[in-house]
Amino acid sequence: VNDPVLLLDSTVLVAYERDLTRRAQTVVLEALADGRLMAIAALSLAVACAELGGETRELAWLVYDRDGPLSVLPLGLGAMEVGTAASGGGKTAGELEITQVIHEARATSAVVLTYDPDCYTGHRIDVVDLRP
Amino acid sequence: MASGGLFRVGVSEYQAARRHARSVLDAADGLHRDRTA
Numbered sequence: 001v002n003d004p005v006l007l008l009d010s011t012v013l014v015a016y017e018r019d020l021t022r023r024a025q026t027v028v029l030e031a032l033a034d035g036r037l038m039a040i041a042a043l044s045l046a047v048a049c050a051e052l053g054g055e056t057r058e059l060a061w062l063v064y065d066r067d068g069p070l071s072v073l074p075l076g077l078g079a080m081e082v083g084t085a086a087s088g089g090g091k092t093a094g095e096l097e098i099t100q101v102i103h104e105a106r107a108t109s110a111v112v113l114t115y116d117p118d119c120y121t122g123h124r125i126d127v128v129d130l131r132p
Numbered sequence: 133m134a135s136g137g138l139f140r141v142g143v144s145e146y147q148a149a150r151r152h153a154r155s156v157l158d159a160a161d162g163l164h165r166d167r168t169a
Contacts, residue, residue: 023148031157
Protein backbone atom coordinates (compact mmCIF):
# COMPACT_ATOMS: atom_id res chain seq x y z
CA VAL A 1 0.00 0.00 0.00
CA ASN A 2 1.62 3.19 -1.18
CA ASP A 3 -1.16 5.60 -0.36
CA PRO A 4 -0.41 7.91 2.55
CA VAL A 5 -2.43 7.86 5.74
CA LEU A 6 -4.80 10.81 5.68
CA LEU A 7 -5.00 12.67 8.99
CA LEU A 8 -8.17 14.78 9.27
CA ASP A 9 -8.01 17.70 11.70
CA SER A 10 -10.93 19.31 13.52
CA THR A 11 -11.63 21.79 10.73
CA VAL A 12 -12.37 18.88 8.40
CA LEU A 13 -14.55 17.14 10.99
CA VAL A 14 -16.61 20.28 11.56
CA ALA A 15 -16.95 20.74 7.80
CA TYR A 16 -17.95 17.08 7.43
CA GLU A 17 -20.78 17.56 9.91
CA ARG A 18 -22.02 20.84 8.44
CA ASP A 19 -21.30 20.00 4.83
CA LEU A 20 -24.07 21.57 2.79
CA THR A 21 -22.09 21.27 -0.43
CA ARG A 22 -20.94 17.72 0.42
CA ARG A 23 -17.35 18.51 -0.49
CA ALA A 24 -15.79 17.37 2.77
CA GLN A 25 -18.01 14.29 2.83
CA THR A 26 -17.08 13.48 -0.75
CA VAL A 27 -13.37 13.58 0.10
CA VAL A 28 -14.02 10.95 2.77
CA LEU A 29 -16.22 8.93 0.43
CA GLU A 30 -13.63 8.93 -2.37
CA ALA A 31 -10.90 7.99 0.11
CA LEU A 32 -13.12 5.17 1.32
CA ALA A 33 -13.73 3.97 -2.22
CA ASP A 34 -9.96 3.96 -2.80
CA GLY A 35 -9.43 1.86 0.33
CA ARG A 36 -7.27 4.52 1.94
CA LEU A 37 -6.44 4.71 5.63
CA MET A 38 -7.81 7.72 7.46
CA ALA A 39 -7.13 8.82 11.02
CA ILE A 40 -8.15 11.49 13.50
CA ALA A 41 -6.16 12.65 16.51
CA ALA A 42 -8.22 12.26 19.69
CA LEU A 43 -7.87 15.96 20.44
CA SER A 44 -9.18 16.83 16.96
CA LEU A 45 -12.33 14.87 17.70
CA ALA A 46 -12.72 16.59 21.08
CA VAL A 47 -12.24 20.06 19.60
CA ALA A 48 -14.63 19.34 16.73
CA CYS A 49 -17.35 18.02 19.05
CA ALA A 50 -16.95 21.07 21.29
CA GLU A 51 -17.23 23.32 18.25
CA LEU A 52 -20.31 21.45 17.02
CA GLY A 53 -22.03 21.71 20.39
CA GLY A 54 -23.50 18.23 20.30
CA GLU A 55 -24.68 18.40 16.68
CA THR A 56 -22.66 15.39 15.60
CA ARG A 57 -25.08 13.17 13.72
CA GLU A 58 -23.09 12.91 10.48
CA LEU A 59 -19.79 12.65 12.32
CA ALA A 60 -21.14 9.92 14.60
CA TRP A 61 -21.95 7.76 11.56
CA LEU A 62 -18.30 8.00 10.61
CA VAL A 63 -16.50 7.53 13.92
CA TYR A 64 -18.74 4.89 15.50
CA ASP A 65 -18.46 2.54 12.53
CA ARG A 66 -16.07 -0.09 13.88
CA ASP A 67 -15.53 -1.55 10.44
CA GLY A 68 -15.24 1.88 8.92
CA PRO A 69 -12.23 3.47 7.31
CA LEU A 70 -11.36 5.85 10.11
CA SER A 71 -9.18 5.33 13.18
CA VAL A 72 -9.17 7.65 16.17
CA LEU A 73 -5.60 7.93 17.44
CA PRO A 74 -5.61 7.83 21.24
CA LEU A 75 -3.65 10.35 23.22
CA GLY A 76 -2.49 8.03 26.04
CA LEU A 77 1.02 8.61 27.24
CA GLY A 78 1.64 10.71 24.15
CA ALA A 79 -0.05 13.40 26.24
CA MET A 80 3.28 14.04 27.93
CA GLU A 81 5.04 14.70 24.63
CA VAL A 82 2.15 16.73 23.22
CA GLY A 83 1.84 18.85 26.35
CA THR A 84 5.56 19.40 26.55
CA ALA A 85 5.76 20.35 22.87
CA ALA A 86 2.90 22.81 23.31
CA SER A 87 4.29 24.39 26.46
CA GLY A 88 6.38 26.89 24.54
CA GLY A 89 3.37 28.25 22.71
CA GLY A 90 -0.34 28.34 23.33
CA LYS A 91 -2.21 26.14 25.72
CA THR A 92 -5.76 26.30 24.43
CA ALA A 93 -7.53 23.12 23.38
CA GLY A 94 -7.17 24.14 19.74
CA GLU A 95 -3.45 24.71 20.12
CA LEU A 96 -3.01 21.39 21.89
CA GLU A 97 -4.92 19.74 19.06
CA ILE A 98 -2.55 21.18 16.46
CA THR A 99 0.37 19.90 18.49
CA GLN A 100 -1.09 16.38 18.58
CA VAL A 101 -1.83 16.48 14.86
CA ILE A 102 1.78 17.46 14.14
CA HIS A 103 3.00 14.75 16.52
CA GLU A 104 0.87 12.07 14.83
CA ALA A 105 1.68 13.25 11.32
CA ARG A 106 5.38 12.88 12.04
CA ALA A 107 4.95 9.52 13.75
CA THR A 108 2.95 7.99 10.90
CA SER A 109 4.22 10.04 7.91
CA ALA A 110 0.60 11.01 7.39
CA VAL A 111 -0.66 13.80 5.18
CA VAL A 112 -2.78 16.29 7.13
CA LEU A 113 -6.04 17.43 5.52
CA THR A 114 -7.26 20.79 6.82
CA TYR A 115 -9.23 23.93 6.06
CA ASP A 116 -6.73 26.00 8.08
CA PRO A 117 -3.26 25.22 6.70
CA ASP A 118 -1.71 28.30 8.31
CA CYS A 119 -1.84 26.45 11.65
CA TYR A 120 0.89 24.14 10.40
CA THR A 121 3.19 26.71 8.84
CA GLY A 122 6.80 26.17 9.83
CA HIS A 123 6.37 22.54 10.76
CA ARG A 124 7.91 19.87 8.59
CA ILE A 125 4.80 17.89 7.80
CA ASP A 126 2.77 17.37 4.64
CA VAL A 127 -0.44 19.39 4.55
CA VAL A 128 -3.21 19.59 1.94
CA ASP A 129 -5.51 22.62 1.95
CA LEU A 130 -9.13 21.55 1.45
CA ARG A 131 -10.40 25.02 0.70
CA PRO A 132 -11.85 25.20 -2.81
CA MET B 133 -21.78 7.43 6.85
CA ALA B 134 -23.16 10.52 5.12
CA SER B 135 -26.62 9.25 6.04
CA GLY B 136 -27.92 9.80 2.55
CA GLY B 137 -26.57 13.32 2.39
CA LEU B 138 -24.97 12.90 -0.99
CA PHE B 139 -28.35 12.23 -2.49
CA ARG B 140 -29.61 15.60 -1.36
CA VAL B 141 -27.41 17.52 -3.77
CA GLY B 142 -27.71 17.86 -7.52
CA VAL B 143 -25.63 15.91 -10.00
CA SER B 144 -23.51 18.89 -11.04
CA GLU B 145 -22.82 19.77 -7.43
CA TYR B 146 -21.82 16.20 -6.70
CA GLN B 147 -19.55 16.12 -9.75
CA ALA B 148 -17.87 19.32 -8.58
CA ALA B 149 -17.44 17.84 -5.12
CA ARG B 150 -15.97 14.70 -6.62
CA ARG B 151 -13.48 16.64 -8.76
CA HIS B 152 -12.44 18.56 -5.67
CA ALA B 153 -12.04 15.32 -3.72
CA ARG B 154 -9.89 13.76 -6.43
CA SER B 155 -7.66 16.84 -6.52
CA VAL B 156 -7.25 16.66 -2.74
CA LEU B 157 -6.32 12.97 -2.85
CA ASP B 158 -3.97 13.51 -5.80
CA ALA B 159 -2.25 16.31 -3.87
CA ALA B 160 -1.83 14.03 -0.85
CA ASP B 161 -0.35 11.31 -3.07
CA GLY B 162 2.04 13.81 -4.65
CA LEU B 163 3.33 15.01 -1.29
CA HIS B 164 3.76 11.42 -0.15
CA ARG B 165 5.63 10.47 -3.33
CA ASP B 166 7.98 13.43 -2.93
CA ARG B 167 8.72 12.43 0.65
CA THR B 168 9.37 8.79 -0.09
CA ALA B 169 11.24 9.27 -3.38
